[in-house]
Amino acid sequence: MLVSVLVFVFASLVTLGAAVAVVTNKNILHSAFYLILAFVGVAAIYVMLEAPFIAMVQVLVYIGAIAILIVFAIMLTRRLMSKDMDQKNAQWIPSALGSLTLFVVLGWIVYTAGWPAQEGAMPAEPISQLGQDLLTTYLVPFEIASVLLLAALVGAILIGRERETRSAE
Amino acid sequence: MSIPLNWFLVVAAGLFCIGLYGVLSRRNAIGILMGIELMLNAVNINLIAFWRYLDPARLTGQVFAVFVFAVAAAEVAVGLALVIAIYRNRDTVVVEEIDLLKE
Numbered sequence: 001m002l003v004s005v006l007v008f009v010f011a012s013l014v015t016l017g018a019a020v021a022v023v024t025n026k027n028i029l030h031s032a033f034y035l036i037l038a039f040v041g042v043a044a045i046y047v048m049l050e051a052p053f054i055a056m057v058q059v060l061v062y063i064g065a066i067a068i069l070i071v072f073a074i075m076l077t078r079r080l081m082s083k084d085m086d087q088k089n090a091q092w093i094p095s096a097l098g099s100l101t102l103f104v105v106l107g108w109i110v111y112t113a114g115w116p117a118q119e120g121a122m123p124a125e126p127i128s129q130l131g132q133d134l135l136t137t138y139l140v141p142f143e144i145a146s147v148l149l150l151a152a153l154v155g156a157i158l159i160g161r162e163r164e165t166r167s168a169e
Numbered sequence: 170m171s172i173p174l175n176w177f178l179v180v181a182a183g184l185f186c187i188g189l190y191g192v193l194s195r196r197n198a199i200g201i202l203m204g205i206e207l208m209l210n211a212v213n214i215n216l217i218a219f220w221r222y223l224d225p226a227r228l229t230g231q232v233f234a235v236f237v238f239a240v241a242a243a244e245v246a247v248g249l250a251l252v253i254a255i256y257r258n259r260d261t262v263v264v265e266e267i268d269l270l271k272e
Binding site: 001004005008012015016019020022023028031032035038039042045046048049050051053054057058061062065066069070072073074076077086087088089091092095096098099100102103106107110111115116117118120121122123126129130133134138141145148149151152153155156157159160162 | 171172173174175176177178179180182183184185186187188189190191193194195196197199200202203204206207210213214217218219220221222223224225226228229231232234235236238239240241242243244245246247249250251252253254256257262264265
């Protein structure tokens with residue numbers, strides 16, 4: 001019991017510390033690497049919540065795809081944002097105060113809400129149950145998500161590619 | 170189940186607020202996208218925590234988290250394509266300088 005608390009505290013501190021480094025680091029590439037560390041911490045939290053499939057998808061999608069895509073984009077656009085440039089805009093103090101206020105409000109809500117937490121039984125095979133649910137109860141959202149991904153793929157290629165007609169302009 | 174639900178919710182709230190600060194204070198458009206990713210992760214922690222503690226018999230929370238993953242992947246792909254297209258046409262990734270609609 002004590003071990004799981006220690007692991008949870010460690011994972012949370014790593015996640016939150018890495019997240020702070022993501023938003024404050026002056027070097028945007030280092031921010032991207034801290035972002036990967038934050039994703040690993042979140043995956044550990046999923047494991048503690050007994051959702052190993054979600055943790056695996058987190059590693060595959062967030063670290064394997066999204067973080068790598070961000071690193072690519074940073075390297076393609078890097079020479080414009082050198083380290084000595086100011087990375088914060090003029091409104092960073094009100095932003096920080098607003099975020100802190102939101103955190104206090106959310107914390108107060110969490111501790112006064114009285115969630116009806118209960119010791120329910122997990123399904124015997126959660127992962128196969130998840131697959132069943134996705135293809136029966138949630139079939140329509142599942143198909144819409146696949147169409148959304150296709151649209152995003154086509155859109156990203158269309159927006160990101162070099163225009164061939166530029167020389168004619 | 171030795172860890173109270175509140176702890177997970179507080180960690181998620183902290184992650185969300187850190188991401189919100191990143192979105193509001195970064196000048197680099199890619200930095201803003203990274204803040205959005207942190208906020209989406211915080212939402213996913215909440216979904217999984219509520220699933221585990223309130224209704225573990227049905228997997229609705231996990232299903233919702235899977236959809237958030239799909240939408241996040243689509244969002245970051247289109248967002249980064251936009252950043253690179255703007256970089257190519259306007260030679261900047263600083264959001265304050267992307268003001269074509271203001272002129």
